[in-house]
Amino acid sequence: MSVTRVIAAIPEAAAVIALPPLLLSIVVKTKAWFAGRVGPPWLQPYLDLYKLMNKGVVYSKTTTWVFRAGPIVNLAALLTAATLVPVLSSGSLFGFAGDVILVAYLFALGRMFTVLAALDTGSSFEGMGASREVTFGTMSEPALFLSLIVLAIGSKSLQLSEMVGSQLFAAWGTVGPAMLLVVGALLIVLLTETCRVPVDDPATHLELTMIHEVMVLDHSGPDFAYITYGAALKFLLLGSILLHAAFPHPGWPLWIDAPLRLIELVGLATVVGAIECSMARLRLNRVPLLLAGATVLGALAAVLTLTGSMR
Amino acid sequence: MNVQAVTDSVLVLVILLNLGMLASSRLATGVRLFALQSLLLAFLPLAEEALEAQSPGIHAFIIAGGTIAMKVVLIPYILLRIIRTGEVHREVEPFIGFTASVFVGALLVIGSFAVAMRLPLPAPPASKLIVPVALSTLLLGLLTLVSRVKAITQVLGFLVLENGIFILGLLLLKQTPLLVELGILLDLFVGVFIMAIVVYHIRREFDHMDTHLLDALKET
16 A cells, blocks of 8 residues: 555545435435435534434443444444445555455345344334344345346456456446446445335334334434434445446556545445436335346356356 | 447347247337337347448438337337227236246347358348347347237237347348349338237227137137
8 A cells, every 4th residue: 555545545434424414415315316305414423423423322221232233233334335345446555365255245244233133122013113224235145146146257356456346347348238238236235224215214204114223213313413324335335336437447546546536436326316306116025026126136147247148 | 439339239128128028018118119119120230231331321310210110209109009098008928927028038149149141142141130139129129929818918029020030131232123122121010000000909809819718709
């Protein structure tokens, strides 16, 4: 790692930590624009986080340490994953061969603790949300891994920052259709993992239909701030993986690379907002079909690259 | 974007449309997906000749035109008309569920890729994807044919099966006389026409078009 890289890494890490609520704000603003409203101010998510951080916490008597650990472990896992995922530049802070597995299971660890915390409250609603979250998580994992296999073959690397780096440029030339399928699969995984329409509606407050929101009903104050921030961070990380796979940059200097990535992230948040406005949430028993579709897209892409059917 | 890349993308899209047909429960959506698939396939003979660095001959144009007229306009029109006049708009209880049939479909696609790699061909195809895509279209059409209960969906399965044969025929385009191609198109049209009449009568007689209810000989 060169000296300039180390110096550049500090503002980049700061940007990665500061960005997530802004993306949520963009999604909300897009939805408001579609509905012909003005929407909340741009800094509202930051103000919400600030408000939550200054509040007290209420713990139910039935809960144990698992309930308190849930939000913290979730946020810690996601922050650790953030060091391995390239966000603004083409490199990540750390990286080693095979770190892609670690990233995937850090996400899984975060989810597991959120689920355990939900179960710990003993509320039947939260249990229901937990069961749905786990079901959909199980079904989106094969799609994620099949997509990662294609990226690994395309870039001939097992390190996440290289898998979605400039080597993909060549892959787009030779196995373009397969890469398109991967981008489609990753988009569905992104929408599922970050609990967005059409899988889950983050704006709903009806316990029977919520998935992610229902699991965190009992959290309050700073704990809830961690959860909100964690969800936004997860959106940023998965979105970055998607964008880096979709638009590989052929090794441009940092001052072109980073602003371009920022614009792409804003674009992605707008697209997600547009998806939320243009379609309704899927019926719960139709979601597995969507996730099966994502898995099939990934499998098809893997078959196309593995059999070398492209020229 | 050269011809090769476009052809490959179109062939991959054809598989996706097949899987989309398996996943859609609305009959009208299935018919529209079929029309789109046929439209994409109609341009393949032209691309095929362009790939071999020839200017497309009259032969390819006639096949493309005939395919569009028959499979993109006429047959979907007939099928959509039946759906509109009937009360049945959805496939409600297929023998294999939608999610399961998408997975089975994906397995069939993978299988046909595996088979196509080992298949000895008389002449190397213009695109390596043609044979696996043709095989998977055939198999997925067959899957639709056997796993659905509504008569319309079964007709759709038959049509997709024929699309698979059409893709396979591209390999032999120069060897197949024009008359044979046109004969196949005509047969297909007559077949769908007869099936449309049959479906119409099934519905008039029994007020539904579930074919598996026809197994029972007596009305209960």
